[in-house]
Amino acid sequence: MTAPAQPTHPRRSDATRAAILRAARERFAADGYERATIRAIAADAQIDPSMVMRYYGSKEGLFAAAAEFDLRLPDLTKVPPSRLGETLIRHFLARWEGDETLVALLRAASTNPGAGERMRGIFADQLTGAVAIFGTDPATTGRRAGLVASQVLGLAFTRYIVRLPPMADADPEELIRWIAPTLQRYLTGSPDEAA
Amino acid sequence: MTAPAQPTHPRRSDATRAAILRAARERFAADGYERATIRAIAADAQIDPSMVMRYYGSKEGLFAAAAEFDLRLPDLTKVPPSRLGETLIRHFLARWEGDETLVALLRAASTNPGAGERMRGIFADQLTGAVAIFGTDPATTGRRAGLVASQVLGLAFTRYIVRLPPMADADPEELIRWIAPTLQRYLTGSPDEAA
DNA sequence: GTCTATAATTCGATAGAC
């Protein structure tokens, strides 16, 4: 809640802060939480390591700032019910194909408790919320959202983290054609039954 | 290829080695590669840290020994074609529900290059091999295996690593009912089309 | 085989000059 009461003039340090966050996201995404060092991040941003501490207090604080992520899910009530699956997977792919924040979060979530907690928040709150809105049986909403998360995060894990060749090299449109029916069934179908 | 030419008598150190590997799997599974220290593993196994080095040479060597993993996939040619999906997901869940080796591998694969390489080997060789055997179009075998890996690893990631509540608390049989049709379509269907 | 001692790094974080 750091609401700027007065329209403060843009600080000269804002550019520095942005450079730090950009370098931090790159390092966290490439190396994970433990191996991404403050020294390396500062070197990438071409500043002194002590400035990172000054601006963000600690390594945890830096990660918290760098791993801020919003799924920006569309309003599912405005989507034709038969195209929910395609809409979702297309959105996810586009959302993080050009933003490595989620890769940073995903890699860090395996070893850093705080990152795991944030991951749970994003997919248990944002995704569950979006699924709940469009009117499935409330008793099954959590499970449907969890299943969608499992396929969507499994795609991200195999494509961006482990880089299994068939997934890392695949054309996005082909992935969408394969995975859309899966999400469609998780959202609107029932087990056993076809999409 | 260290074939024991003579039936060597069981060394007294075998029990120690097994205790080390057990402790290593627990630590790697719980903390990831970097935060699982040789000191902590040795303490868990109630031996001296230097013995770990003596037996396994390095931390990398210890991990390589502890993260040995075989999917033990069944022969898919002997499975009724309509039950391929259920057979696979049931096998996966049973295979690692009581063995934390895969959890150790999964958590380490996010940050350790060697673990990632092993992960690729397991899912690109063992799984692709099993899928290739039962006679799909060779041109699509890799993609089908990759899609299966994405859903199966996504399940493991959300259930055992990040522990999203709806997935971590779910009854295995319900997960099987939801996910079996997904794998079935990835193995035998085509995109767009229903299971 | 087992242990002590320690080498050689590396890291996050702090203190304080300018």
Next chain:
DNA sequence: GTCTATCGAATTATAGAC
């Protein structure tokens, strides 16, 4: 705001006594 210098802690790995 920026930088140098450094602390204190933790790590893997090695050397060598017993």
